[in-house]
Amino acid sequence: DVKVTQSSRYLVKRTGEKVFLECVQDMDHENMFWYRQDPGLGLRLIYFSYDVKMKEKGDIPEGYSVSREKKERFSLILESASTNQTSMYLCASSFSNEKLLFGSGTQLSVL
């Protein structure tokens, strides 16, 4: 069964901590995406990558960075977590921009 796996389902961190969210896909997809989802705001694109070591900013990249050293893995990094980064984080992958396959999400709480 093809899937996108996010390393943690729930995560609690303290303000100022460096946070790594990991995402792995097993479908050999070129494109990978990180979104955050907040009530009333819907899904917002943080960063995406269309190839290994390539990355592009989405609509809300501030406070985040990403890493894609291998095709199957796309990491989201919060350099210094803040309370306004408390959110549901969703990773997705696809061959093009069609039919994104999402992971189950990581609910991050920053205290």
Add this chain to the structure above:
Amino acid sequence: SQKIEQNSEALNIQEGKTATLTCNYTNYSPAYLQWYRQDPGRGPVFLLLIRENEKEKRKERLKVTFDTTLKQSLFHITASQPADSATYLCAPHTGGFKTIFGAGTRLFVKA
């Protein structure tokens, strides 16, 4: 600026009826539009994709229409069931590698 609008209010319908959800977009001309389903605490799941040269697309009890003149897509679920209760997201393709989603419409189907 580009904008995607979905009914922010929840849609409540009786089991067996047809649910109709609306997606309106402004300030761009998408080549295609996607619909996803999202259950609470889970990532979105792809349902249907319709291209600009297609007026209608069907999959089992689902039907999507795409009116490029009205800049609108309608998503229908016929013979709705309580298991159809979820949030439904539309994603008109905005160009390039980015997939941008509407905020979604929550559907409740009562038995």
